[in-house]
Amino acid sequence: MKNTLDINPLKSWLDTGDKPLIIAGPCSAETEEQLVSTAHLLANTGKVNILRAGIWKPRTRPGEFEGIGSIGLEWLKRAKEETGLLTATEVATAKHVEEALAAGVDVLWVGARSTANPFTVQEIADALQGVDIPVFVKNPVNPDLSLWIGALERINRAGIKKLGAIHRGFSSYEKTAFRNEPMWDLAIQLKTACPNLPIINDPSHICGNRELLPYIAQKAMDMDMQGLIIESHIDPSVAWTDAKQQVTPAALAELIDHLTLRKAASDNPSFEDKLAELRSNIDKLDDLIIQKIGERMKIAEKIGEYKRDNNVTILQVNRWDEIVQKRTKLAEALSLGSEFATKFLELIHNESIRKQNAVMNTQEQPTAEA
Numbered sequence: 001m002k003n004t005l006d007i008n009p010l011k012s013w014l015d016t017g018d019k020p021l022i023i024a025g026p027c028s029a030e031t032e033e034q035l036v037s038t039a040h041l042l043a044n045t046g047k048v049n050i051l052r053a054g055i056w057k058p059r060t061r062p063g064e065f066e067g068i069g070s071i072g073l074e075w076l077k078r079a080k081e082e083t084g085l086l087t088a089t090e091v092a093t094a095k096h097v098e099e100a101l102a103a104g105v106d107v108l109w110v111g112a113r114s115t116a117n118p119f120t121v122q123e124i125a126d127a128l129q130g131v132d133i134p135v136f137v138k139n140p141v142n143p144d145l146s147l148w149i150g151a152l153e154r155i156n157r158a159g160i161k162k163l164g165a166i167h168r169g170f171s172s173y174e175k176t177a178f179r180n181e182p183m184w185d186l187a188i189q190l191k192t193a194c195p196n197l198p199i200i201n202d203p204s205h206i207c208g209n210r211e212l213l214p215y216i217a218q219k220a221m222d223m224d225m226q227g228l229i230i231e232s233h234i235d236p237s238v239a240w241t242d243a244k245q246q247v248t249p250a251a252l253a254e255l256i257d258h259l260t261l262r263k264a265a266s267d268n269p270s271f272e273d274k275l276a277e278l279r280s281n282i283d284k285l286d287d288l289i290i291q292k293i294g295e296r297m298k299i300a301e302k303i304g305e306y307k308r309d310n311n312v313t314i315l316q317v318n319r320w321d322e323i324v325q326k327r328t329k330l331a332e333a334l335s336l337g338s339e340f341a342t343k344f345l346e347l348i349h350n351e352s353i354r355k356q357n358a359v360m361n362t363q364e365q366p367t368a369e370a
């Protein structure tokens with residue numbers, strides 16, 4: 001179901017031509033010299049639209065560096081005056097909003113921890129009433145699409161029409177190569193639900209290390225995201241926060257230069273004809289897959305009846321293990337990802353359990369005597 005957000009197109013408030021929007025700057029404003037010097041180097045690349053810097057930093061534990069505070073806003077103002085770059089920072093309270101606006105910050109964003117709390121988002125939204133300023137909303141820490149959309153709606157209802165989203169990945173208990181799992185499917189779901197909403201990607205927080213940045217940045221472009229927000233520091237090795245995921249302005253410029261930018265559509269009639277043909281084939285196969293799954297569930301119901309009549313439990317662990325082993329091997333042979341195969345099987349298995357459970361809790365109807 002699509003959500004109607006009353007927003008203005010990105011190009012009407014941040015026109016970057018045919019290039020992606022690039023927001024870059026240090027994770028934290030540490031000193032005036034560090035911030036202003038980084039800003040000059042970023043501006044000199046000619047590839048950055050907006051200078052970002054964390055002024056207030058939400059930290060997991062007390063005693064860690066929680067941002068330089070309001071004085072950093074004056075440093076942002078100086079950086080803007082000297083470089084011409086627009087400025088952006090994160091806000092997490094009404095007081096942050098008021099101080100950032102008073103200092104002339106051009107763009108605000110709501111952080112992942114704030115997005116997860118509707119009370120916090122509403123406080124920020126109330127402080128934005130009557131203000132005409134671009135606001136980006138990061139996804140919540142946990143993979144909850146409703147929270148993300150809800151935060152966007154709250155900001156939008158405050159009258160903010162220059163609105164965008166930031167995909168920065170989601171927390172996961174599983175240890176992977178990423179600091180935060182991209183979970184691209186949730187970003188796709190947001191794009192589907194809010195098709196007029198600009199979405200930019202935050203590869204810094206997804207990766208947690210600079211080595212993976214080019215891979216995620218390119219994938220974001222291939223997913224038709226409108227830009228990137230990347231942490232860049234004049235000397236990442238001495239950064240006070242998130243040193244491993246920050247890059248120098250020169251490295252950032254190189255990353256952007258190596259991005260392959262693709263169009264969302266083509267004017268070539270032959271391309272459109274071939275695409276339509278291939279999509280038609282996919283539609284036919286999708287219909288067939290759904291039909292076959294439906295047939296499989298009918299058999300699952302029959303199994304449920306048989307188990308019920310013989311007083312046997314629904315879950316058969318050995319049988320499930322056998323299915324997973326056989327089907328994942330087949331999926332691998334067909335060049336399908338093992339993670340996809342496992343999730344697909346789990347969905348089918350859960351639906352089978354649901355069907356069997358419904359059957360098991362329904363008494364068999366006695367046959368009428370002739």
